[in-house]
Amino acid sequence: MSSHSHNTPCELCASRKHSLFSDLPEQHLCTISDHKNLISHRKGQILYYEGTNPLGIFCINSGVVKIYKTASNGKEQIIHLAKKGDFLGYAALLGEENYTNSAMIIEDAKICFVPKNAFLATLTKNTEFFKKVTKAISHELGEMEAKLTDATQKSIRERLAFVLLQLADSYGVEGGGSQKIDLILSREEIAGIVGTATESVIRLLSEFKKDKLIELDGKKIIILDKRGLARLSDFYA
Amino acid sequence: MSSHSHNTPCELCASRKHSLFSDLPEQHLCTISDHKNLISHRKGQILYYEGTNPLGIFCINSGVVKIYKTASNGKEQIIHLAKKGDFLGYAALLGEENYTNSAMIIEDAKICFVPKNAFLATLTKNTEFFKKVTKAISHELGEMEAKLTDATQKSIRERLAFVLLQLADSYGVEGGGSQKIDLILSREEIAGIVGTATESVIRLLSEFKKDKLIELDGKKIIILDKRGLARLSDFYA
DNA sequence: TTCAAATTATGATTTTTATCATGTTTTCTC
DNA sequence: GAGAAAACATGATAAAAATCATAATTTGAA
Numbered sequence: 001m002s003s004h005s006h007n008t009p010c011e012l013c014a015s016r017k018h019s020l021f022s023d024l025p026e027q028h029l030c031t032i033s034d035h036k037n038l039i040s041h042r043k044g045q046i047l048y049y050e051g052t053n054p055l056g057i058f059c060i061n062s063g064v065v066k067i068y069k070t071a072s073n074g075k076e077q078i079i080h081l082a083k084k085g086d087f088l089g090y091a092a093l094l095g096e097e098n099y100t101n102s103a104m105i106i107e108d109a110k111i112c113f114v115p116k117n118a119f120l121a122t123l124t125k126n127t128e129f130f131k132k133v134t135k136a137i138s139h140e141l142g143e144m145e146a147k148l149t150d151a152t153q154k155s156i157r158e159r160l161a162f163v164l165l166q167l168a169d170s171y172g173v174e175g176g177g178s179q180k181i182d183l184i185l186s187r188e189e190i191a192g193i194v195g196t197a198t199e200s201v202i203r204l205l206s207e208f209k210k211d212k213l214i215e216l217d218g219k220k221i222i223i224l225d226k227r228g229l230a231r232l233s234d235f236y237a
Numbered sequence: 238m239s240s241h242s243h244n245t246p247c248e249l250c251a252s253r254k255h256s257l258f259s260d261l262p263e264q265h266l267c268t269i270s271d272h273k274n275l276i277s278h279r280k281g282q283i284l285y286y287e288g289t290n291p292l293g294i295f296c297i298n299s300g301v302v303k304i305y306k307t308a309s310n311g312k313e314q315i316i317h318l319a320k321k322g323d324f325l326g327y328a329a330l331l332g333e334e335n336y337t338n339s340a341m342i343i344e345d346a347k348i349c350f351v352p353k354n355a356f357l358a359t360l361t362k363n364t365e366f367f368k369k370v371t372k373a374i375s376h377e378l379g380e381m382e383a384k385l386t387d388a389t390q391k392s393i394r395e396r397l398a399f400v401l402l403q404l405a406d407s408y409g410v411e412g413g414g415s416q417k418i419d420l421i422l423s424r425e426e427i428a429g430i431v432g433t434a435t436e437s438v439i440r441l442l443s444e445f446k447k448d449k450l451i452e453l454d455g456k457k458i459i460i461l462d463k464r465g466l467a468r469l470s471d472f473y474a
Numbered sequence: 475t476t477c478a479a480a481t482t483a484t485g486a487t488t489t490t491t492a493t494c495a496t497g498t499t500t501t502c503t504c
Numbered sequence: 505g506a507g508a509a510a511a512c513a514t515g516a517t518a519a520a521a522a523t524c525a526t527a528a529t530t531t532g533a534a
Binding site for chain 3: 392393394433434436437456
């Protein structure tokens, strides 16, 4: 925790451009930068646990983090996958409550930790920034409403097709007319995103493969027929 | 829209005590009060539709409002039931996007409308108030995560039992050792809260009744065995 | 490199839930 | 207060999805 280990100042951070810090004035950015701490995390490590007290926020510099809740049956519901430029934990901080979810690294990551006080002080001093953060939370709320509605009103097949399209949007890399989802997820994790049993995901992926909608390249999924998946994902086919 | 029709000033409003306006200093409360407009609504009326542009926020003085999303299959997913003291529409305003849900009156209501500018101006001038609003949104986000997890990982029976307990908490009136849910909801609306088919709700309510967990008084539900419902609502019975 | 453990895969079965059908009751409107 | 419409109820059936079982494959650690 040496004060020399802060590494790259926020001013020079490449992932900042896509983050909530993108247009924070230099003076405030310095406050953040002076207090932050960059930490490297390996796949499988826990960033924080549901029910614990948030001490600051996390800003992802690289890597991927799954945000999930553990249900009473022991299964994980993945709320969200966070990547470069995303902030974590600010809702718990601003809600003044313990974490409502847990966060685990699923692709090796470098993540800055900004202590509570530095973050809150910046919010208070800069209303524009505060508005931006609140805007982000509000947007997330709308997305959760949509997820809930999908969860109760759509079939597993529809939801899986939709999840694949979303993953392609966020993690897709182009190649030969198709798009590869450049992220390693276990079938169990995909099930956690969709909200279903692992076997159901395995079965449906096999079906999608047979129907030439997708193809598998090791653990990675290649989207062959985006339009087909889109049709499958919606009731109005 | 006469400027004399604002009715009770916020300073004297009884439902304010339980709302986000509860400890707003008088000067700011006056700004709100001067611009608000109290409107009476009858059951069935729409307050706003998903996809439209928010022009202000709503503050419920009395009555009950259902906040819902219409799924692509035409069914309603009820996100939340709002009552006295609750605010509506601030997430869309702060998210700077159109409404992500619709709002319909389900019990005759008196609702104040506060125009966008008056509300935003107050937020900007009063950081404490801004923090309070943000805290509320953050809390809602955590609740939505829990709802999503329940929706994907619990059975309809468990969810219905849980919904009944929640309704009893919010709308319950004591009487003879039991608690009556003092709110008229159609079976279809209960299905919309739980996220299931209407027939499933009807069947399960019959079952609960047979098992002496509940009793019906016209359209209203009486909770006979809270502990029994709690046991049913959880996997760890 | 080998072996154990974890993950993926697939089939069989059961459970859950939705849908369809039909009848009854309640509510609303004229 | 009669008639129509909506809501409620229940049975039968079908569809969807979970669970259980077992095997193949992959992965990781010694």
